[in-house]
Amino acid sequence: MQKVEVELTCDEAATLTGDRQHLYAIFNNLILNAMDAMSALPKGEERPRRLRIRVSCSEFACEVDVEDSGVGMKSEEIARAFEPFYSTRPSKGTGLGLCTVRKYVSLYGGEAKFRSESGVGTTVRVVLQRGQSALA
Ligand SMILES: Nc1ncnc2c1ncn2[C@@H]1O[C@H](COP(=O)(O)OP(=O)(O)OP(=O)(O)O)[C@@H](O)[C@H]1O
Numbered sequence: 001m002q003k004v005e006v007e008l009t010c011d012e013a014a015t016l017t018g019d020r021q022h023l024y025a026i027f028n029n030l031i032l033n034a035m036d037a038m039s040a041l042p043k044g045e046e047r048p049r050r051l052r053i054r055v056s057c058s059e060f061a062c063e064v065d066v067e068d069s070g071v072g073m074k075s076e077e078i079a080r081a082f083e084p085f086y087s088t089r090p091s092k093g094t095g096l097g098l099c100t101v102r103k104y105v106s107l108y109g110g111e112a113k114f115r116s117e118s119g120v121g122t123t124v125r126v127v128l129q130r131g132q133s134a135l136a
């Protein structure tokens with residue numbers, strides 16, 4: 001079993017109104033991807049497996065960073081990551097996770113962006129507009 005250090009930082013005033021299924025799909029997919037990326041680190045790799053989630057909200061938007069210390073992504077992988085059925089682990093993944101994230105994030109007038117370095121880790125930043133939920 002691999003140990004993962006989890007750190008959650010959240011604004012006290014962080015609230016977001018949204019559809020449970022949408023918000024679940026967005027954050028479940030991002031967290032599972034982060035865990036997969038850390039599981040894919042070569043055996044014997046000493047660096048700590050670290051998952052950091054930061055939530056901050058302004059009056060108009062909620063910003064969530066999901067950061068991992070996993071295998072990271074090359075620029076060509078980042079360019080294709082949201083493509084339906086694109087997966088670097090085709091025998092396990094459907095490649096539909098991020099496609100679903102992008103679809104649901106768009107319902108909240110938001111965006112999802114990757115910052116990643118191969119061999120170092122990845123941060124996905126999701127910005128959701130608070131006044132523009134799919135329920136509004
Ligand atoms: N945090 C991450 N670190 C490294 N690579 C990532 C990360 N998140 C996504 N990727 C890359 O983007 C690809 C597409 O991700 P996506 O979630 O759409 O599919 P998947 O995870 O492969 O399959 P599924 O979501 O069905 O399990 C992944 O196969 C992986 O190569």
Ligand SMILES: [Mg+2]
Nearest residue numbers: 029033097098
């Ligand atoms: Mg996935």
